[in-house]
Amino acid sequence: GAGVSQSPSNKVTEKGKDVELRCDPISGHTALYWYRQSLGQGLEFLIYFQGNSAPDKSGLPSDRFSAERTGGSVSTLTIQRTQQEDSAVYLCASSAKSGTGREKLFFGSGTQLSVL
Amino acid sequence: AQSVTQPDIHITVSEGASLELRCNYSYGATPYLFWYVQSPGQGLQLLLKYFSGDTLVQGIKGFEAEFKRSQSSFHLRKPSVHWSDAAEYFCAVGAQGYSSASKIIFGSGTRLSIRP
Numbered sequence: 001g002a003g004v005s006q007s008p009s010n011k012v013t014e015k016g017k018d019v020e021l022r023c024d025p026i027s028g029h030t031a032l033y034w035y036r037q038s039l040g041q042g043l044e045f046l047i048y049f050q051g052n053s054a055p056d057k058s059g060l061p062s063d064r065f066s067a068e069r070t071g072g073s074v075s076t077l078t079i080q081r082t083q084q085e086d087s088a089v090y091l092c093a094s095s096a097k098s099g100t101g102r103e104k105l106f107f108g109s110g111t112q113l114s115v116l
Numbered sequence: 117a118q119s120v121t122q123p124d125i126h127i128t129v130s131e132g133a134s135l136e137l138r139c140n141y142s143y144g145a146t147p148y149l150f151w152y153v154q155s156p157g158q159g160l161q162l163l164l165k166y167f168s169g170d171t172l173v174q175g176i177k178g179f180e181a182e183f184k185r186s187q188s189s190f191h192l193r194k195p196s197v198h199w200s201d202a203a204e205y206f207c208a209v210g211a212q213g214y215s216s217a218s219k220i221i222f223g224s225g226t227r228l229s230i231r232p
Contacts, residue, residue, distance in 0.1 A: 035222070042122070042224030043206060056219050091160070101148045101210030102167055103220060107160040 002026075004108035006092050012114045013082055021077040021111045025094030031103055032075050034059075034067060037089040037110070046090075049075060082115045089113070118143040120209045122223035130231045131199055137192040137226050139181075139207030148210035149190040150220070151181055155203040163205075166190065177201070202230045 005024040013019050025032050034046040045059040049069045060066070064082075069075040079086055089110040095103035119142045129135050141147055151163040164175025171183040181192045190207060204227050210220040 033220070043208075043222035045219060045221050048219050093160075101220065102165075103210065104162050104165070105152075105160075105220060109159050 004092055004094050004106050006090075006108035006111050008111060009109065010112045010114075012116065014116055015084060016081050018078065018080045019082055019113065021079075021090050021092075021113070023075045023077070023092030023094075023108060025073065025075070025092070026096075026106055027073075029094035029096050029106070030072065031095045031097060032069060033093040033095075033105065034075070034077050035091045035093065036061075037091055038087075041088075043091065046077070079113075082113075084115045087113055087115045118147055118209045118211050118221060120207050120221060120223040122205075122207050122226050124226045125224070126227045126229065128229040128231055129197055132196050135192075135194045135197045135201070135228070137205050137207075137228070139190045139192065139223060140188050141190065141207075141209045142188065143209060143211065145211075146185070148220075149181070149183060150208040150210070151175065151179070151190075151192050152206045152208060152222070153177075153203050154206065154225075158203075160206070163192070197228075197230055199230045199232070202228055204228070 007022045032049040035043040047057045047067050051072045052069050064080045067077045091110045092108045093105040097103045121140045149166040152160050153163050154160045164173050166173050166183045174180050179194050204225045206225045207223040
């Protein structure tokens with residue numbers, strides 16, 4: 001597509017439920033990042049993919065969080081047994097280059113997750 | 117590992133006044149440095165970047181930033197702000213090298229408000 005697409009744009013869930021957030025990067029972009037944006041926390045790095053593999057998962061806050069990427073394209077971030085502190089905007093970004101530290105990131109508009 | 121600090125959470129300046137948003141980084145080698153802006157309804161977009169060479173870099177919308185190795189800083193400046201510059205600004209740092217460990221991380225952001 002023309003830009004990074006994230007769905008859903010808003011998700012309200014009950015505490016303890018599982019949620020799946022989807023990211024569709026720009027076609028041909030090999031690198032894909034997930035960030036979490038909370039008030040006062042800035043953009044917290046979660047995980048990034050080069051192709052289908054995730055060389056760096058260091059930002060995932062707990063084992064309730066997981067992500068996968070298939071076909072070098074779409075990525076899904078899954079949060080199991082959601083907690084209220086998981087409420088945040090989850091941003092996805094993609095770039096044409098991988099693992100160089102020089103990438104220009106193109107961001108999606110995010111998924112606003114609210115855990116009640 | 118790299119890190120980035122934006123010490124100012126919120127700054128208010130008058131329209132037409134000059135602006136400086138501070139960013140300090142921590143990294144063992146010369147990092148790649150970025151400024152992104154997040155405007156309501158616009159998502160996150162790249163303002164400017166520094167990889168090497170001239171330490172004063174020009175970006176879009178009249179912004180510039182100067183890399184100062186001795187101070188580990190990459191402050192963002194604009195000579196005269198416009199009301200449309202009100203937004204959240206994020207400094208980011210990327211680690212050098214073609215390494216699976218290379219990733220881009222962000223500071224906590226600085227919210228800019230413009231006083232009419």
